Amino acid sequence: xxxxxxxxxxxxxxxxxxxxxxxxxxxxxxxxxxxxxxxxxxxxxxxxxxxxxxxxxxxxxxxxxxxxxxxxxxxxxxxxxxxxxxxxxxxxxxxxxxxxxxxxxxxxxxxxxxxxxxxxxxxxxxxxxxxxxxxxxxxxxxxxxxxxxxxxxxxxxxxxxxxxxxxxxxxxxxxxxxxxxxxxxxxxxxxxxxxxxxxxxxxxxxxxxxxxxxxxxxxxxxxxxxxxxxxxxxxxxxxxxxxxxxxxxxxxxxxxxxxxxxxxxxxxxxxxxxxxxxxxxxxxxxxxxxxxxxxxxxxxxxxxxxxxxxxxxxxxxxxxxxxxxxxxxxxxxxxxxxxxxxxxxxxxxxxxxxxxxxxxxxxxxxxxxxxxxxxxxxxxxxxxxxxxxxxxxxxxxxxxxxxxxxxxxxxxxxxxxxxxxxxxxxxxxxxxxxxxxxxxxxxxxxxxxxxxxxxxxxxxxxxxxxxxxxxxxxxxxxxxxxxxxxxxxxxxxxxxxxxxxxxxxxxxxxxxxxxxxxxxxxxxxxxxxxxxxxxxxxxxxxxxxxxxxxxxxxxxxxxxxxxxxxxxxxxxxxxxxxxxxxxxxxxxxxxxxxxxxxxxxxxxxxxxxxxxxxxxxxxxxxxxxx
Amino acid sequence: xxxxxxxxxxxxxxxxxxxxxxxxxxxxxxxxxxxxxxxxxxxxxxxxxxxxxxxxxxxxxxxxxxxxxxxxxxxxxxxxxxxxxxxxxxxxxxxxxxxxxxxxxxxxxxxxxxxxxxxxxxxxxxxxxxxxxxxxxxxxxxxxxxxxxxxxxxxxxxxxxxxxxxxxxxxxxxxxx
Numbered sequence: 021x022x023x024x025x026x027x028x029x030x031x032x033x034x035x036x037x038x039x040x041x042x043x044x045x046x047x048x049x050x051x052x053x054x055x056x057x058x059x060x061x062x063x064x065x066x067x068x069x070x071x072x073x074x075x076x077x078x079x080x081x082x083x084x085x086x087x088x089x090x091x092x093x094x095x096x097x098x099x100x101x102x103x104x105x106x107x108x109x110x111x112x113x114x115x116x117x118x119x120x121x122x123x124x125x126x127x128x129x130x131x132x133x134x135x136x137x138x139x140x141x142x143x144x145x146x147x148x149x150x151x152x153x154x155x156x157x158x159x160x161x162x163x164x165x166x167x168x169x170x171x172x173x174x175x176x177x178x179x180x181x182x183x184x185x186x187x188x189x190x191x192x193x194x195x196x197x198x199x200x201x202x203x204x205x206x207x208x209x210x211x212x213x214x215x216x217x218x219x220x221x222x223x224x225x226x227x228x229x230x231x232x233x234x235x236x237x238x239x240x241x242x243x244x245x246x247x248x249x250x251x252x253x254x255x256x257x258x259x260x261x262x263x264x265x266x267x268x269x270x271x272x273x274x275x276x277x278x279x280x281x282x283x284x285x286x287x288x289x290x291x292x293x294x295x296x297x298x299x300x301x302x303x304x305x306x307x308x309x310x311x312x313x314x315x316x317x318x319x320x321x322x323x324x325x326x327x328x329x330x331x332x333x334x335x336x337x338x339x340x341x342x343x344x345x346x347x348x349x350x351x352x353x354x355x356x357x358x359x360x361x362x363x364x365x366x367x368x369x370x371x372x373x374x375x376x377x378x379x380x381x382x383x384x385x386x387x388x389x390x391x392x393x394x395x396x397x398x399x400x401x402x403x404x405x406x407x408x409x410x411x412x413x414x415x416x417x418x419x420x421x422x423x424x425x426x427x428x429x430x431x432x433x434x435x436x437x438x439x440x441x442x443x444x445x446x447x448x449x450x451x452x453x454x455x456x457x458x459x460x461x462x463x464x465x466x467x468x469x470x471x472x473x474x475x476x477x478x479x480x481x482x483x484x485x486x487x488x489x490x491x492x493x494x495x496x497x498x499x500x501x502x503x504x505x506x507x508x509x510x511x512x513x514x515x516x517x518x519x520x521x522x523x524x525x526x527x528x529x530x531x532x533x534x535x536x537x538x539x540x541x542x543x544x545x546x547x548x549x550x551x552x553x554x555x556x557x558x559x560x561x562x563x564x565x566x567x568x569x570x571x572x573x574x575x576x577x578x579x580x581x582x583x584x585x586x587x588x589x590x591x592x593x594x595x596x597x598x599x600x601x602x603x604x605x606x607x608x609x610x611x612x613x614x615x616x617x618x619x620x621x622x623x624x625x626x627x628x629x630x631x632x633x634x635x636x637x638x639x640x641x642x643x644x645x646x
Numbered sequence: 647x648x649x650x651x652x653x654x655x656x657x658x659x660x661x662x663x664x665x666x667x668x669x670x671x672x673x674x675x676x677x678x679x680x681x682x683x684x685x686x687x688x689x690x691x692x693x694x695x696x697x698x699x700x701x702x703x704x705x706x707x708x709x710x711x712x713x714x715x716x717x718x719x720x721x722x723x724x725x726x727x728x729x730x731x732x733x734x735x736x737x738x739x740x741x742x743x744x745x746x747x748x749x750x751x752x753x754x755x756x757x758x759x760x761x762x763x764x765x766x767x768x769x770x771x772x773x774x775x776x777x778x779x780x781x782x783x784x785x786x787x788x789x790x791x792x793x794x795x796x797x798x799x800x801x802x803x804x805x806x807x808x809x810x811x812x813x814x815x816x817x818x819x820x821x822x823x
Contacts, residue, residue: 059792062667062679079663082683083670085690085757086663597680 030337030472032502034268037421038341045417047368049340050361054468066598067100073220082598092220100599101226101233102218104575108233109214111576114356115537116176116207116244117379118284122251123172125286125392129255130165134392136290139165140257144434148250152184165254172251175243181205183243185250188547192556193585197238200613202231202583204239207247211236226601234583234614241580246540248284252323256285259326259432259534261439261527265424266501268338270331271347273420275313276304276410278403279333279342281362282354283535285323287376287390287399288316291352292324294399304407312403317342318357319494319535325429326534332427335473335495336570337466340365346417350406354390355380357465357571370412374402427501428508431491431531433545439525444552451561454645455517458561458635459489461533461542462496463577467570467592473499475567475591475624480505482628484529487515488635494536495568505530539577543584553642558585558615561638563631567591567624578618582606585615587634589627593620649732652776652787653806654705658797659695661703665789665798666691672777672788675762687762692774693789694757705797707789708755708774710734716747716756716773724771730778738763741770 026039029051042049063069063079070090071077078090080099089095094102128134139145142161145168149156154167174180183204186194197203204210214236217223223232253259271277278295280288294300295312304312315333316324324330333342336357342348343365351366352374363384366373373385376398381387386405390398440446450456460483466472476499480490484505492500504510511522514529522529533541542564550557564581566574569592581588596603610617621627636646667679674682674689682689696704714734717725724740725747727733738761748756748771758769777787785791786800793799799806 059664059668059794061662062664062671062792065679066683081663082667082679083688083690085670085759086666593680597683600684 028471029468031474031477032267032338032472034334034421035338035341035472037419038268038344041419042341042344045344045368047344047365048361049344049365050337050359050468053361063598065595067103067595067602068096068598070094070099070102072102072218075220080598094224097226097599097601098224098229100596100602101229104594104596104602105214105218105229105233105236107572107575108236108579109211111572111574112236112240112244113211114573115240115248115576116211118356118537119207119244119246119248119251120176121284121286122248122255123169123176125255126165126251127169127173128392130162130169132162134395136392136395137255137286139254141254144250144258145254148254151187172247175247176207178206178209183207183239185246186242188246188544189242189584190547190550190556193547193550193558196556196614197583200231202235202238204235204243207239207243210239226599227605230602230605234579237576237579238583240576241540241543241584245537246544248537249534249540252285253432256289256323257327258434259430260435261428261430262329263426263428264325264329265331266427266498267422267425268333268342268345269420269422269424270313270315270333271342271345271420272310272313273347273418274310276307276309276311276406277348277350278312278314278406279317279348279351280314280320280324280353281317281339281351281358282380283319283323283356283537284354285320285327286395287352287354288320288324290390290395290399291402292328292330293396294403297400297403300400300403300407303404304410307407307411309407309410312406317351319537320354322494322497322535322538325497326432326532326538327430329429331424332498332501335466335498337468337472338498343369343371345420346414347420349409349413350374350402352376352402353380353382353385356573358382369417370409370414372405372409374405376402425502425504427506427532428528429506429532431527431533433541433548436531436545439527444548448549448552450517450521452644453517454639455487455521456489457487457517457639458563459491460562460631461491461493461539461564461581461586462500462567463493463536463539463542463564464566464569464574465495465571466499467568470568470592470622473502473568475622475627476500477503477505478624479565479567479627480530481513482625483631484510484514484518486628486632487517488631489518490530491533491542492530493532493534493538493542497532499568500530501532506532536573536577539581543580546584546586555642556585556615559638559642560585561635561642561644562586563634564588565591565627565631567627582610582616582618583614587616587619587631589619589621589630591622591624591627593622650781650800650802651710651732652707652790653799653801653803654707655797655799656702656704658795659703659705660795660797661695662794663695664792664794665693665705666695668788668792669693672780673775685762687760687765689762690757690759690772692757692772706753706755708734709753710774710776715750715752719746719750721746730776730782733776733778734773735775735778736771736773738767738770741767743767743769743771747771747773
């Protein structure tokens, strides 16, 4: 085990150096665990295993020698469709439960039952109130907060059977959903119904199951995630463009280093405020540190990056490697995408892991439970624990590689439209003129089954070369940011049209639009473009890609994109190939149903070609140049 | 010369059937699971999991006997010893699918299916070929690579027996290894 070259696992120098350090220090990482799991289960890879009931577990033999039906009689198609349905339900549940926490926060602010949070963008709250048909006259901000949150609570119930923000989707799209019977009715309802349908003996028709999966996904994209985005903006401020920094070198050797990891800004914003507490800064200095340094991981990192310009230490696969620097004193997490292995890695160093959510405890971590009425106090406590932990740091084991890379962030739709002078017209003109041929959202995760950051960043490079504007969220932000693509200077890597637009506006060719719930921003922008042009989203020269996806949330995102009419390329094969019906529908048949499909293409150059061909077709159909 | 073979320890088998699926993958036209499951003529596994008392799984495959009853019963001479040393390999082009080899096989290790390698033929005898092509490339047989519990191992039978003697000695003399 003398491996020292890790370039086959990751393109990032900082990651390679930390993998070498981990190997030297005998620290097991996600890549080691992935290797130990190989070969993965062939039935599961194809989606052909079912554990939904105790008559099984069952597997279908894809080679036709063994059983072709489970004990209940379900065939390969039913089993694969049920498994897809449950994945989508889990992913949508994750985003939507995150959204619910923000509705509760807004409600508590409105009720005056929390003073730890305030409303930083009351204008956006008022705009949302108008959008939701709430009478705003004579209502102060707190009254509006109550009214908006009460309306959004209804999205999580079954009283209304319609979702607050669904009117954002173009009329043509809503008509299509209605015709197909997939208009989402309630956020929790669709998820619960999917769990019901996939119980043994309920929905046993694969197409019917997949249509409901689309409805579940739409309840995420146009409600659960969208609510999370919009209310985070209301409470913590709508992002505006600014420059921040990315990679492991944002950690500071002479500072107390705190990482926030997870998804919801409710915790990370409280921590950010606590790091500015003069008493704690003094306490850090008393311990010999130069100050307190906060950096982000994953999506809660994206939330702080977008709104506050807090630096990003890394994405999903960097979370353990950040600890391997030996310089992280405290890592504070809420929920989603936090590998349990993180606690084990932290145990190899002085680093402390603190969990905060009653929904997400981790064995071996310390739990400091945050709630709406104690967040400020608990955040101060957590930062105090980081300062304590700093005393235990072993300077001989500290190695922070390289230097930080600058990246531009903060491109909310409001900021984009603001930069365009208040309307979408300049963007539409640039698209019509072919300067910007189209737009692609590169979203999603890292996955140790593919080379870390390679496909995310290479696809972005290939697309901007072709005058296709790229929007990034989630872990793809860090992948592209570390390669310098999120700076205006990257315009030199773009085709002539896109490059000229970027130079004129002083923006990068790859725009950071937020965290994974903020994919809803991309949907809202597509909807606004389509409505302005009087077309459907599926008519637009746009696409999506999740080159390194791993999570069930990504499955939900991919499906709401497709069900909204956006062609979506996946870089990692989803577990559907065991059913020709399901795989055929997802990669082909859906085109005739919702006007878009998935494609599976791990090679980023070939993925760019597929997207380019799609954009060409859509442009020609709109009467534009290819 | 040391000849390694696939050694089965049924007491370690959990019945996951990964060996079967990876065997079929390895003998498919594409050699890639994601593609193999949609080939026109599906490859078939050459190792099978039987079910014993209390549903205990029992991995079973060709032992490559010498002399081999299947080879002796094969009238067209389709079961050959001259393709890879120590292995009895079905030459599908010669197989007439008569079923004699299956009738005489004391281990029930042979199945009959159409094969992509002889498209247009009827069913031919499908049995373990020792993954001789993989082994020549320096890989272990596909079933062994797939086995996560160690129920299948690719090793020199004599070394395996020696290790077994040591385990036996430890048990007999009351020493835990």
